[in-house]
Amino acid sequence: MSSSRGRPHASSREMIADAACELFLEQGYDATTVTEITRRTGVSRSTFFNYFTSKSATLWFVLDEQIDALLRQLADHGITPADALDSFARAGAPETLALAIVDARNMGVEDELRTGQALRQLRIADAIAARLEREGEDPARARVIAAGYAAALLAAVWQWADLGAGRHDLGRKVGAALRTAREVLG
DSSP states (O other), rough: OOOOSOOHHHHHHHHHHHHHHHHHHHHOOOTHHHHEEEEHHOOOHHHHHHSSSTTTHHHHHHHHHHHHHHHHHHHHOOOHHHHHHHHHSOOOOHHHHHHHHHHHHHTTTTHHHHHHHHHHHHHHHHHHHHHHHHTTTHHHHHHHHHHHHEEEEHHHHHHHHHHGGGOOOOHHHHHHHHHHHHHHHH
């Protein structure tokens, strides 16, 4: 009989993120330390930092993985930009982020969400613009189109969370936002 040590990788990450959200709700984001998160989960600081770069990353990790996948697809010339954007709709749901969006005031994460959303939106827009420019689009036009699509993706995530993440399908919200962006941006 073999015994395994430690927790499974995915569940540890999710468990740490869930504990962080609980603490943010209980005492606020600014008052919560990484030490308190590790104490709540029973993991070491090094384990925490193996999974997350900071306490704010506990909110964003699923969305960041989705964005990383999108950026890889946009860099792949075998995948059209439209297909790459559509694949974002089929990715996993960022439940921890949804909780933070809905309970932002209680958690004290309003500033973190605004800053994080802007940074991620810019990251997506940069990748879309770079792809469009590689395909011959005028740089200024590529930036405008890219900004619109990036805004559509993140607006869909926020709408999904606000409507009740557990009761709505993120993929449908993203799909609807992308259809709107295509109508407006051409």
